[in-house]
Amino acid sequence: MISARGLRKSFGDFEAVKGIDVEVRRGEAFGFLGPNGAGKSSTMRMIASVSPVSSGELRILGMDPATDGPAIRGRLGVCPQEDTLDNELSVFDNLYIYGRYFGIDRATCRDRAHELLEFAQITDKAKAKVENLSGGMKRRLTIARSLINSPDLLLLDEPTTGLDPQARHVLWDQLFRLKQAGVTLVITTHYMDEAEQLCDRLVVMDKGLIAAEGSPRELIDAHSTREVAELRFGVGEHEALAEKVEDLGERVEVLPDRLLVYSDKGEEVVTAVLERGLQPIATLVRRSTLEDVFLRLTGRSLAD
Amino acid sequence: MALVTGIPAPLTPVSAARLLVLRNFIVYRSAWKLFLTGFLEPLLYLFSIGIGVGQLIDGFEFHGEQVPYATFVAPAMLATSAFNGALLDSTFNVFFKLKYEKLYDQMLATPLSTGDIARGEITWGLMRGSVYSAAFLLVMVAMGLVESWWALLALPATVLIAFAFSAVCMALTTWMKSWQDFDKITLAQMPLFLFSATFFPVEAFGNGVLRWIVEATPLFRGVVLCRELTTGVVTWESAVSVVYLVVMGIVGLLVVRRRLDTLLLT
Numbered sequence: 001m002i003s004a005r006g007l008r009k010s011f012g013d014f015e016a017v018k019g020i021d022v023e024v025r026r027g028e029a030f031g032f033l034g035p036n037g038a039g040k041s042s043t044m045r046m047i048a049s050v051s052p053v054s055s056g057e058l059r060i061l062g063m064d065p066a067t068d069g070p071a072i073r074g075r076l077g078v079c080p081q082e083d084t085l086d087n088e089l090s091v092f093d094n095l096y097i098y099g100r101y102f103g104i105d106r107a108t109c110r111d112r113a114h115e116l117l118e119f120a121q122i123t124d125k126a127k128a129k130v131e132n133l134s135g136g137m138k139r140r141l142t143i144a145r146s147l148i149n150s151p152d153l154l155l156l157d158e159p160t161t162g163l164d165p166q167a168r169h170v171l172w173d174q175l176f177r178l179k180q181a182g183v184t185l186v187i188t189t190h191y192m193d194e195a196e197q198l199c200d201r202l203v204v205m206d207k208g209l210i211a212a213e214g215s216p217r218e219l220i221d222a223h224s225t226r227e228v229a230e231l232r233f234g235v236g237e238h239e240a241l242a243e244k245v246e247d248l249g250e251r252v253e254v255l256p257d258r259l260l261v262y263s264d265k266g267e268e269v270v271t272a273v274l275e276r277g278l279q280p281i282a283t284l285v286r287r288s289t290l291e292d293v294f295l296r297l298t299g300r301s302l303a304d
Numbered sequence: 305m306a307l308v309t310g311i312p313a314p315l316t317p318v319s320a321a322r323l324l325v326l327r328n329f330i331v332y333r334s335a336w337k338l339f340l341t342g343f344l345e346p347l348l349y350l351f352s353i354g355i356g357v358g359q360l361i362d363g364f365e366f367h368g369e370q371v372p373y374a375t376f377v378a379p380a381m382l383a384t385s386a387f388n389g390a391l392l393d394s395t396f397n398v399f400f401k402l403k404y405e406k407l408y409d410q411m412l413a414t415p416l417s418t419g420d421i422a423r424g425e426i427t428w429g430l431m432r433g434s435v436y437s438a439a440f441l442l443v444m445v446a447m448g449l450v451e452s453w454w455a456l457l458a459l460p461a462t463v464l465i466a467f468a469f470s471a472v473c474m475a476l477t478t479w480m481k482s483w484q485d486f487d488k489i490t491l492a493q494m495p496l497f498l499f500s501a502t503f504f505p506v507e508a509f510g511n512g513v514l515r516w517i518v519e520a521t522p523l524f525r526g527v528v529l530c531r532e533l534t535t536g537v538v539t540w541e542s543a544v545s546v547v548y549l550v551v552m553g554i555v556g557l558l559v560v561r562r563r564l565d566t567l568l569l570t
């Protein structure tokens with residue numbers, strides 16, 4: 001579906017994407033995980049065939065975005081990071097007109113628009129002006145709109161940013177169904193739980209490069225331990241205490257507000273810490289997540 | 305969920321432009337009063353100056369023919385209504401859609417191209433100008449200010465005027481950085497309106513450079529074109545005007561397209 005080789009994007013002197021190789025297969029859910037400024041949106045815009053490739057090779061649905069832009073875009077659904085809704089139109093007309101831009105006939109557009117209002121759970125707002133929607137409703141409308149042409153490939157740039165937890169779960173469920181229906185999904189996110197839930201395969205991106213690639217499970221197995229013991233001490237003590245617990249796990253990460261001790265047996269770490277007379281304010285043992293993978297690969301946390 | 309069966313046929317440039325017009329039409333459907341205001345200005349000028357001042361002036365000689373003052377001014381207002389109508393949408397509204405609404409970014413996520421957007425928006429500006437002109441032309445007929453069957457061609461002439469201005473003004477708008485920059489457009493609009501042989505013959509500028517400059521300005525070309533057609537005194541100047549306006553519109557269109565490429569396809 002997507003094949004990129006040595007893909008680069010520069011804005012003037014600044015290189016936002018510095019040569020990445022990506023292969024997305026039909027029917028899978030593929031993720032770009034990375035912190036702010038990693039180059040996720042820049043990559044997505046190139047895939048969406050609206051941003052010319054600076055160098056490298058990119059093929060989408062077997063076509064070249066430089067020459068077949070309209071044909072590619074006709075088969076894509078795009079949910080950009082920033083909502084680009086038509087504020088001068090009603091909610092219903094937003095869907096309807098957008099469908100018409102794809103060359104879909106009137107009747108089908110109307111039917112689809114009604115279905116998608118249901119999908120986004122905003123049927124009662126059909127006649128409202130977009131301006132009067134809440135942020136989360138706008139987001140749902142944008143996502144619904146991206147489905148108007150029944151795309152083969154759906155590009156979602158941080159789809160759940162701005163949604164409340166319940167709406168997020170509803171969306172995850174809906175995306176899961178789309179995937180079952182054979183739609184290929186490409187998702188960017190900085191939420192590791194989202195990436196773990198949704199993505200069959202993902203790449204971790206940092207500073208325009210791919211730091212690692214694999215399924216969430218593979219990445220965790222390869223780059224982290226099974227469990228993590230989180231130790232919270234008083235403000236400013238973490239740096240100094242790190243060496244006192246260093247030998248208890250395979251690795252220790254110092255964060256401003258806590259220490260992370262990586263070990264396959266987290267509980268044993270906590271017991272040992274207490275036995276040494278150290279008195280953390282709080283402790284937590286949890287399974288490793290993609291956040292830990294990211295920390296390991298880049299030395300920074302995703303939230304930075 | 306029902307799927308869109310099959311891939312819709314690719315949009316032709318014409319159907320793409322029609323969709324943009326449809327979108328603007330839906331927006332104005334609920335704000336049609338805004339639409340009326342653009343029509344009133346030239347009409348008021350016709351009544352106040354054309355008829356009012358016309359009581360004091362006999363008329364002017366136009367290409368050797370004596371024409372009553374109101375008949376002289378009316379075609380200029382006809383050209384002006386096309387000019388005003390075209391400007392309304394291709395300046396402020398385009399700027400708003402481009403910079404604030406990000407409307408064109410939305411359209412570019414679909415099969416629409418920058419060329420489609422340029423053609424569609426210019427067509428809309430052209431249509432708005434033409435609608436005003438058509439209404440104005442009817443007023444002229446009703447008031448007996450039309451003297452020849454040539455006037456039938458005044459309608460396509462105003463379409464051409466609206467096209468030329470819509471395209472060039474949209475092109476200029478792509479360089480605007482802030483709302484303040486639009487003062488420059490207003491600054492250009494006023495003298496164009498006043499000095500394009502609208503209220504007095506171009507001979508008033510003498511035979512020097514000044515007259516040459518005036519004759520080379522676009523609204524002047526529109527005004528003489530309309531005046532020759534509604535008075536029936538048609539000369540080669542009309543041909544010059546038509547070529548001038550066609551070239552102006554096409555250049556504007558090409559510039560708009562290139563500018564949208566640079567601004568939006570980053």
Ligand SMILES: Nc1ncnc2c1ncn2[C@@H]1O[C@H](COP(=O)(O)OP(=O)(O)OP(=O)(O)O)[C@@H](O)[C@H]1O
Binds near residue numbers: 041190
């Ligand atoms: N049009 C542009 N002109 C100049 N620089 C740009 C442009 N678009 C993006 N950049 C720069 O490219 C880098 C990558 O941006 P990008 O939007 O791709 O990051 P991202 O991974 O999507 O980040 P976020 O999580 O904040 O959305 C940033 O440093 C950004 O400032």
Ligand SMILES: [Mg+2]
Binds near residue numbers: 040081
């Ligand atoms: Mg982004």
